[in-house]
Amino acid sequence: MKSAGHKATADVPMLDLSRQYASIRDEILAAVTRACDSQRYILGDEAVAFEHEFAALCGSADAVGCASGTDGLWLALAAAGIGAGDSVITTPFSFFATASSILRAGAKPIFVDVDPETLNLAPARLEERLKNASQGVRAVMPVHLYGQCADMDGIDRIAAEFKLHVVEDAAQAVGATWNGRRAGSLGLAAAFSFYPTKNLSAFGDAGAVTTNDARLAERMRSLRNHGGKQRYYHDEVGANSRLDAIQAAVLRVKMPHLARWNDARREHARTYGRLLTSAGLTRSGANSTAPVVLLKTLPGAHHIYHQYVIRVRDRDKLRAFLSERGVGSEIYYPIPLHLQKCFAYLGYSPGDLPESERAALDVLALPMFAELEENEQRHVVESIAEFYS
Numbered sequence: 001m002k003s004a005g006h007k008a009t010a011d012v013p014m015l016d017l018s019r020q021y022a023s024i025r026d027e028i029l030a031a032v033t034r035a036c037d038s039q040r041y042i043l044g045d046e047a048v049a050f051e052h053e054f055a056a057l058c059g060s061a062d063a064v065g066c067a068s069g070t071d072g073l074w075l076a077l078a079a080a081g082i083g084a085g086d087s088v089i090t091t092p093f094s095f096f097a098t099a100s101s102i103l104r105a106g107a108k109p110i111f112v113d114v115d116p117e118t119l120n121l122a123p124a125r126l127e128e129r130l131k132n133a134s135q136g137v138r139a140v141m142p143v144h145l146y147g148q149c150a151d152m153d154g155i156d157r158i159a160a161e162f163k164l165h166v167v168e169d170a171a172q173a174v175g176a177t178w179n180g181r182r183a184g185s186l187g188l189a190a191a192f193s194f195y196p197t198k199n200l201s202a203f204g205d206a207g208a209v210t211t212n213d214a215r216l217a218e219r220m221r222s223l224r225n226h227g228g229k230q231r232y233y234h235d236e237v238g239a240n241s242r243l244d245a246i247q248a249a250v251l252r253v254k255m256p257h258l259a260r261w262n263d264a265r266r267e268h269a270r271t272y273g274r275l276l277t278s279a280g281l282t283r284s285g286a287n288s289t290a291p292v293v294l295l296k297t298l299p300g301a302h303h304i305y306h307q308y309v310i311r312v313r314d315r316d317k318l319r320a321f322l323s324e325r326g327v328g329s330e331i332y333y334p335i336p337l338h339l340q341k342c343f344a345y346l347g348y349s350p351g352d353l354p355e356s357e358r359a360a361l362d363v364l365a366l367p368m369f370a371e372l373e374e375n376e377q378r379h380v381v382e383s384i385a386e387f388y389s
Contacts, residue, residue, distance in 0.1 A: 011326035013328045016369060020261075046249045047243045053255055057175075058192075060182075060185045060211060065206070066241040071207055074105055082106075082107050089140045090110070091143050092336040092353050113353040114359065120142065120151065121142045121151075140159055140165075144170050146303075146332070147199070147304040147305045148298070150178075152178045168183060171207075173192075175304045190209065199306055203250050204247060206243055222235060224238065224241040225240075227239075265305040265368060266305060279382075281385060307332060315331075315364050333360060338353055
């Protein structure tokens with residue numbers, strides 16, 4: 001194993017938004033100008049048009065634009081009537097908003113461990129937890145981690161048996177499918193994030209919730225607007241979580257390009273797999289001690305690779321070495337949610353959810369965006385091979 005010693009002459013960034021922007025700059029500026037000329041900056045025609053187009057993209061009956069993916073999760077839970085005294089089962093291996101949205105709704109998060117091959121919520125662990133104790137559990141919130149749908153056959157079967165709502169955290173999965181069904185159409189509702197790093201990204205914070213339930217959509221529209229359908233008249237206490245017209249206009253420009261961008265990401269994932277395997281870095285039956293483990297894509301999943309994540313030996317040392325060679329990387333996620341300080345009161349301890357805890361120690365996300373070039377990927381893999389040589 002080599003130590004970091006020199007920096008590469010050409011950097012490979014974790015994400016380069018400037019390349020995407022350059023390809024659609026004129027379209028973006030025209031759309032932003034249109035939104036500005038309308039003088040309607042919150043919701044309005046741009047947001048309504050976006051909601052129709054995004055619902056069609058996700059194969060759902062309706063979409064409700066909101067201020068962020070985080071707010072989208074809360075809107076879905078609150079509109080479904082989940083609140084004080086209720087519990088929602090979810091994964092501990094996710095972004096903080098997955099669990100915080102449950103608490104914002106007034107409910108309690110219950111964490112169930114992940115499948116070590118995909119790092120998505122494990123249906124077997126979900127079923128085990130519910131058979132031991134299901135009282136008070138009203139919903140399950142699977143996360144389609146890194147752009148791969150969770151095993152929705154297993155989750156839907158269990159949810160039906162225990163009469164639970166399914167709320168998808170699809171923040172990383174716009175364009176992903178499960179057995180031909182699109183993320184956003186697999187449960188009661190699904191929340192999406194359009195944070196600038198996402199596959200479909202806004203120029204700031206923005207989000208949406210999809211659903212096939214007209215009454216749920218109507219209530220979410222009220223909740224995002226301070227709990228009122230009419231200005232200054234409030235049926236309940238909601239929130240200020242409305243979609244900006246400029247963000248809606250930007251997203252409308254990008255949506256027609258999304259399938260092509262996601263296809264490029266899938267091709268980059270295949271290239272990474274080929275290069276890592278050719279370099280002798282990945283584990284197999286004949287090479288069971290190799291330093292890199294590739295995550296599994298389930299047969300029913302159309303993975304759109306919001307992130308390309310591998311599991312590696314000596315993760316933190318490798319990451320420092322890659323940085324010295326101009327290679328960007330990230331850790332999603334360094335601390336599982338059940339061990340976060342703010343959730344200590346829930347009573348979890350180290351060792352309770354071992355697969356999530358192990359993953360937090362060895363996952364590493366490599367550069368991934370549609371415009372990534374193969375020579376950049378070669379530099380990434382050659383640097384990894386040099387570290388382990």
